[in-house]
Amino acid sequence: MGYINDQIGYPNDILSSRSIIKRDNYALIPPAGLVRNIIPGFENCDVTILASPKLGATFVDYLVTLHDGGRNQQGFGGENIETLVYVIEGKVTASADSSDYELTSGGYLYCPAGAMLRLENANGGKPSKLFLYKRVYNRIKGYEAHVVSNNVNNLEKIHYEGMSDVILQDLLPKDLGFDMNIHILSFKPGASHGYIETHIQEHGAYVLSGAGVYNLDNEWIPVKKGDYIFMAAYVPQAGYAVGQEEFSYIYSKDCNRDVD
Numbered sequence: 157m158g159y160i161n162d163q164i165g166y167p168n169d170i171l172s173s174r175s176i177i178k179r180d181n182y183a184l185i186p187p188a189g190l191v192r193n194i195i196p197g198f199e200n201c202d203v204t205i206l207a208s209p210k211l212g213a214t215f216v217d218y219l220v221t222l223h224d225g226g227r228n229q230q231g232f233g234g235e236n237i238e239t240l241v242y243v244i245e246g247k248v249t250a251s252a253d254s255s256d257y258e259l260t261s262g263g264y265l266y267c268p269a270g271a272m273l274r275l276e277n278a279n280g281g282k283p284s285k286l287f288l289y290k291r292v293y294n295r296i297k298g299y300e301a302h303v304v305s306n307n308v309n310n311l312e313k314i315h316y317e318g319m320s321d322v323i324l325q326d327l328l329p330k331d332l333g334f335d336m337n338i339h340i341l342s343f344k345p346g347a348s349h350g351y352i353e354t355h356i357q358e359h360g361a362y363v364l365s366g367a368g369v370y371n372l373d374n375e376w377i378p379v380k381k382g383d384y385i386f387m388a389a390y391v392p393q394a395g396y397a398v399g400q401e402e403f404s405y406i407y408s409k410d411c412n413r414d415v416d
């Protein structure tokens with residue numbers, strides 16, 4: 157079972173991989189290649205580190221599965237570290253210092269630098285799956301970020317750059333206290349970006365639904381639900397939805413700051 161050829165005896169997944177790693181440029185990390193990492197503070201959790209400074213990102217993205225009793229009570233973040241958790245599926249209690257939030261699928265919590273994020277599975281013994289983000293906060297005088305929690309079901313749906321078939325949702329406020337935002341971009345089948353973007357901002361994107369072809373540095377690459385895409389600063393990029401389902405991904409984008 158699962159072997160491409162009994163005489164050779166190799167599992168299918170060992171003969172080819174869709175992973176593409178181009179440090180400081182872009183990366184595609186499909187679910188089949190993910191490995192678990194032990195991270196202090198996470199108990200009964202499978203944690204995978206996705207983009208990190210080793211790949212050329214200024215942030216770190218993680219996929220976390222909290223099993224029965226899964227939690228992080230030690231706290232995630234720190235004095236200069238901002239964090240965000242987004243619930244892909246399941247139910248968790250997430251805390252920003254001493255304030256608790258019950259988050260279900262589409263729910264999220266942003267903790268500004270200095271507020272510790274704590275997590276506990278609350279899905280009746282079933283696993284919960286999370287997308288987790290952290291980054292060193294770029295503080296500017298006179299402005300502060302603050303705790304934000306909501307569910308994407310409550311967010312405004314904006315026609316991305318005026319297109320009727322591409323929808324943008326902003327998870328965080330636009331004010332200058334925030335040095336980044338997390339967005340969800342959703343393409344109806346057959347929809348695409350209006351042009352190939354080239355910009356200074358980086359992205360880490362996790363595909364929530366559907367499938368597409370994605371232009372990364374002028375290569376068109378097939379992507380689908382469960383894939384993770386890293387786009388470094390200035391990488392040419394655009395998405396094109398294929399198939400019957402909406403192609404949708406959650407992604408981070410730095411904003412509101414000049415270059416040092």
Ligand code: UGY
Pocket residue numbers: 341353359393394395409
């Ligand atoms: O906001 C963005 O830069 C976004 N449209 N980029 C992307 O989806 N690759």
Ligand code: MN
Pocket residue numbers: 353355359393
């Ligand atoms: Mn972009």
